[in-house]
Amino acid sequence: MRRRADRPGALPRVPHPAIRAGRDRGLGRARGTADRAALHSHRRGERRPRLPGPRAPLPERRQRHRAKPPARRARDRRRTRDDARRDARDRRSQHVTRLALRRxxxxxxxxxxxxxxxxxxVDGERRPAISYTDLTGLVEVGDEVIVNVAARDLGLGSGGFDVVHANLTRGLDGAGLPDAHVMKLNYTSLQHAVQPVEEQAGELTLPVGRPVAVLGLHGQLPCVAWAAAQRxxxxxxGYVQTAGGALPGALSRTIGELxxxxxxxGHVSAGPAYGGEEDAITTAGALxxxxxxxxxxxxxxxxxxxxxGSATELGHGGLxxxxxxxxxxxLGCTTVIVPRMSSGDPRPRHRGxxxxxxxxxxxxxxxxxxxxxxxxxxxVPDSVQVRQGQADLDGYAGSGLPGRTMGRSIAEDDLFFRAALAGGDVLAAEA
Known part of the structure; x- marks a missing residue:
């Protein structure tokens, strides 16, 4: 083998200082090596230091992976195979309970x-709450209850109250509706059986041929119903409550007033909505x-x-x-879209x-x-026909029906109410 200095492109070696000193005294390479050994004479007889801690285990022969049992060990199938899961992560610490329940x-x-x-x-804090008696039973002062606190803790404007999830004092002996067999809120802890209104309807004959006004907000309901009655x-x-907003039919005091x-x-709760005078499995079945x-x-x-709502085009209840x-x-019904319009909403996407x-x-x-x-x-798109409807804003304002939307009065957002009133007028004209 050629010396390193003789190889093409090799860098010249720099000898140890002891070797250089020996060469300077004419002692040659061997003497320089001895001098270099003499530099470390004080460490002779010392043991090599060990790293602190236990020694790293060496894998057994033919053991291919830590997640497999050691080689030549017969597995006892009567016991849990813990050796194959010894490095699995503990996922329990990562679990998040989504229900915010409090006693x-x-x-x-x-x-x-x-x-x-x-x-x-709740923990010394007095909090407003709602109890749906058809679900969780009657409630009295002193009852111990489990409440869902999520909406109030999030500060939701239309849901700033807790909801009773269970009455531990007098709500554990419910038997459900006799002879009912169709579940609402199915496969949740609040599932309950209802008698679907579809069973009262006869054979489907198309077209049904009667008009339907379609809302995007619950606040449009009193305007549409009042204007239709004036016309x-x-x-x-009748009113069909759909998805997109609150699901309990009992929550709206407006429906009771109307x-x-x-x-x-009448009032039929359809799809995931429940608790109306009648319940329907689907919106089509309810209509x-x-x-x-x-x-x-x-x-x-x-x-x-x-x-x-999510401030996106498709992620909102209005869809x-x-x-x-x-x-x-x-179903062959004349369908009237009641538009959501506004002259007072601060958000540009809802103006007009x-x-x-x-x-x-x-x-x-x-x-x-x-x-x-x-x-x-x-x-509007070419396929949509615009139909003008009358809007008696003063008459509605004097009716005593709800006159606020998103916290704004009729005077602060008159276009919202005029558009909804026009929807009721057109609905009655098509009936």
Missing amino acids: GTVVAIDRDGAATALTVD RPGLRI RDRGLLA HAGLTALGWDAAIAGPGPGIL AALDTAHAALA LSHHTSTVLELLLRPALVAVPPGEAVE
Whole structure:
């Protein structure tokens, strides 16, 4: 083998200082090596230091992977195979419980009804709560309850109260509705059986041929019902509660007021919504049963109070109007889209014609009508027909029905109310 210095491109070696000193004295290479050994003479006889801690285990011969049992060890199949999971991560510490449940005590009954308003003491804090008596039973002061605190803790405007999940004092002996067999809120801890209104309807005969007003917000409901009654007194109009907002039918006090005034002929909760006077498995089934078996002349369909939203085009509860409109169109009903419009909403996407409504109009698979108040122009797809409806804003303001939307009064957002009133006028005209 050639010396390193003789190889092409090799760098010259730099000898140890002891070797250089030996060469300078003419001692040659061997003597320089001895001198180098002499430099470390003080370490002779010392043992090599060991690293602290236990010695690293060496794998057994032919052991291919730590997750497999050692070689030549017979597995006892009567025992848990823990050796194959010795390096598995413990996932229990990563689990998140999504239900925010707390134990509390009822300290006051603020309002009786199907949605009883309570005050509950939770860890020393008095908190407003709602108890749905059809689900969790009657409640009294002193009852120990489990409440869901998520909405109030998040500061939701339309859901700033706790909800009773279970009454530990007097709510554990419920038996359910006799002879009911169809589940609402199925496969959740709140599942309960109902008798679907679809069973009351006869054979499906198309077209149904009666008008349906489709809402994007629950706040439009009193305007539409009132305006329709002004245009056609005595018209039997029913309400179908859909997904997109609150699911409990008992939550809305507006529905009860409209029923008491004779402005609504019935209330059916459809799909995931529950707790109406009747329950339906689907929105199409609710509309069909209402417009046939229940004797409605027209229907209003839309979500319960509150609305889901994510500031995106498709991620909001108002898009439930698209499914509702398609159900009505498939049944052969004249379908009137009641637009969400605003003159006072601070968010640009909701000023004028809201993006909630414009998205629904763009995605419609069949032609429909959209109602607008006098003096308002909206851009809609060619398949959508604009129909102008009257809007008696002063008359509605004096009716005593709800006159606020998103915290704004009629004076602060008159376009919202005028658009909804126009929807009711067009609905009655088509009946």
